[in-house]
Amino acid sequence: MPSIYGPVAHKPRLPSYELITTFDQLFDLVASIGADEFALDFETTSLSPKTGKVRLASICNDSTRALIDFYEIDLPSDGFEHCAFLFSGFSPIVFNAGFEQRWFDHSTRPGSVKCRDVWYLRCAMRGGGRTSLARFAKHELDIEVDKTEQVSDWDAPALTQEQLDYAFLDAEVTWKLYKKFRADADSEQLRCAQMFDDMVPAVIEMEDAGMAFDAAAHTRTLQGWEAERDGLRVQLDELLPDIENINSDTQLSDYFSKSMPDNWLRAWPRTEKTGQLSMTSKSLVLLSGMAPVDSPLRTFLTTLSEYKHISKYCSSFGESLLKSVGPDGRIHARFNIAAAKTCRFSSSSPNLQQTPRGEHVRQAFVAAPGNMLVSLDYSGIELRVLALLTGDERLLEDCVWGDVHATVAEKMTGQPVDKSTPEGKEARRRAKAVSFGIIYGSSALGVAGSMGCSMDDAQSYIDFWADRYPKAFQYRYDMMGEAQGSGVIRMVDGGTVWMSRRPALPKCANYPVQRAALSVMARALIRHKATLDTRRGCLPSPQCMISLVATIHDALIDEVDAGHADAALGWMRNDMTEGYLDVFPGAPTAKLVEGGIGPSWGELE
DNA sequence: AACGAGCGCGCG
């Protein structure tokens, strides 16, 4: 078949590449790559294999530079579908592995091609984040990648020279980036990068499955919020009719700056950048406490706080969540691997990780008819991994066999804590704030701020903590020392995180802990995906559902056929336990996970 | 009209 592009020879103005238009050429190309590493990039006619095709694949390493046009390949139809198997056993280097992986999995046995992500390699070496290939290339290579062709028509019978060049450039840039980071990577960092790569199949499963959403029930919930919001709005308008937009913190700040006496303005917390009066819920409650009981001002401030709360639900978790529901009645959120600096996941479109626990939002995330949701979370995982990272026997013992917060509370108050009394609950809550302060690297100032106590009291609480858990306490300073000495901190999974020139204690203290918790979840997720793949292969009826649907930092959620819910819970418990042991071999597993089964996210027993 | 900064707040 003659090529519509004419002679394959290429204009020299850009680094040349071979245009592949026949199956034989492709076969030879793949054979010539052999075991060598190579970068790969697809141009596709849509974002999903369900609705589109792979038009181009560009391949680049030091000895091979090729661009494959699958519309030209001399096969009956849809070239890529029939050629993808040629890449079985290969591990292409890509940017944004989830994308290329989906197309391979659609056309070959899932997992037979395992994409490796150059961005995850960078994350393993420097710490996580999100970027585009263009920004990545600009920052690391100072190469400008013009992305205007990215959204061009990749379905056109004949592609323009610009389209072809752009397509190849992405693979070339990916290869250059990979070489740069691979040259500096040590084996531990590579082990970490592989962990991120290995998470990709689980993430694809979660994103593709989505979570069923009861839009009708949520619409009723939203109507309730809106009625409450509108009622509060009427009250606010009656109390302060001269504020044009009650939703504007700036206008509120201006109003109070003019109308309130100086002693109020001195007490009123300010915002960080612009110094206007803070309108946080905390500030409003603080200020309302200064106003006389039943005064209009007090009523206004408390009502404003309530109004802002319910407005938040309306704007962030009302219509926008309903709009996120796909044609299949499910919400397909994204789970972004290593998106946080600590390489924790982030979630977006929508951010499932910020779904409110209250106001019946989680009840709208349901299992489809005939299914149940199965969920477990690691209990107190951050304190637990802190104990394991530091070898603090007493902290570990308290995490595993006791109640850390109650123990710290007893230490702080000098009295036994009865969790059934309000005093006991309050003491435990305050102890929890201290322990979190330690994990976050707080100073006495921070602890005092979060607990609403004096600096002296806060310091004494911290001293109690340091006395009981000396190794865990000392760890924070060890990590700061490591950061100051080397500029990086080595994480438990082998990855490293670049720290700023003068690293602050809070970050040095927290990053390794937050990262260790992520590592545990990552190992659990990888194992659980493998378990579900195996179990699905043994099911009597193929339409019987067992799927990962979400991870919320320290929790996993599956949706499963009701008849398999108990079994799935057991598999999940085992996978989460083994994932934890992958990171901390031999660690105690008692009371490690808790959770249950239910018809919705909000009703798990 | 589009964009970014700033703020606030939901979650772990």
Next chain:
DNA sequence: AAAGCGCGCGCTCGTT
């Protein structure tokens, strides 16, 4: 320099 970690998103407001 700030000094309790990590996110994403909706809103307002000034700039382009």
